[in-house]
Amino acid sequence: MVWRSKPRDKGVLPTSEPRSADEGSGGKPGFRAHVTAFIREFGLDWFVLLLFLIIAFVIDKYVPDAGGRTRYFRLLPGQSTSPQMEAFGHPYRKQIITFWASAGLDVGIPALFIGLMELFTRRSFVNFARGMLGAIQSVITCCLIQIILKTFAGGFRPSFFEICKPQPDGPGAGWDGTWYRWTICTGDPDKIAWALESFPSGHVATSFAAGVFLSLYINAKLKVFSDYRPSPLLILFFFAPLTLATLMGGAISADMSHHSYDIIGGAILGSIVALSVYRGLYASIFDSRINHIGLSSSRRFVRKPDYDYVEYDTHYGFPVFTYYGKSY
Structure with a gap:
C-alpha cells in the first residue's frame, strides 16, 4: 500500500509556510529563522519544564519526608x-548507577537515537527539537511526580x-x-x-519515561508496526530503549536500593507519563498513518478521511520514504 500526499489546507497540519525573509540561499531557512521558529514553537514548553525542575528541587530539598x-x-x-x-x-550498598549518571543516560540516549534518525532520514531540525522536547518532558514530568510520591508516600528502603x-x-x-x-x-x-524515600524508584521511572517515549518515536518515524513486514533489525531497534530501561531496573534491584514493588511502580509510572507526553506532541500513538506528525499549540490538527502525509515503499523490510511539504 502506498500513501499519497494531497493538497494541504492552511488550517491543517502539516502546512507549508510562505518563505521568510530570513531564508538562506536556495529557499532554505537561515540560522536566525531556525532559532525564531524554535522559540515561537517550543519556548513556552521549555520554560514550563524549567519551572517543573525548580518545583521538584524545592520539594526534594525543603519538604520533609512526610510519608x-x-x-x-x-x-x-x-x-x-x-x-x-x-x-x-x-x-x-552504594548505587551502581548514580543519580547524575541516570540523568545523563535519560537525556543522552534519546539525543543519540533521535539525532541519528534525523541525520540519516530527513535531517529536520524541527523534528529533532520536537523529539528531544518530548523525551526531556517525559523525564522531567516523571521526575516531579515521583518526587511528590516519595515525599508524601515514601517508605523504608x-x-x-x-x-x-x-x-x-x-x-x-x-x-x-x-x-x-x-x-x-x-x-x-x-x-x-x-x-525513608523508597516508593517509587526514581531511576526506573525516569528511565522508562525516556525509553518508552523513544520506542514510540522510533516506531512512528520508521513505521516499524505498519502495513508491511518489518526487518528483525527494526524490531530490535524498537526494543533497544526498553531493554536499556529494564537494565536500569536490574541495576537498582542488584544494589538493593529499592524493593521489587518500587521498581514495578516506577516502570508503570514512567510508561504512563511517556504515553501521555507522546500523544500530547503527536497526532497519534499507534496509528501508523499519522503518528509521526507533530501537533502545534497554535492550531488544531484536523485530518480528512482521504488526507495522507507521507509516501513510502519497502525494501527488504525497511521503509523507503518520500517526503512532501514542510517538515513537522
Missing part, C-alpha cells in the same frame, strides 16, 4: 528473621535498618510496644532521609 516519617517499623531485639528484618535489614541504626530509649507503640518510628534512628541524617 516515611509517619510510618512505623517493628524492632525485635535479638531476632533477625522477622518479616521486618527480612524486608529492611539488607546491607547498605531495603537497607533502612543499617542506615537508621535504631537505638530505642523505651517501649514503642502497639500492643506489645515493639513498633517505632524514625525518631529512634542514630545514623547519618542525610542517609536516613534517603532511606
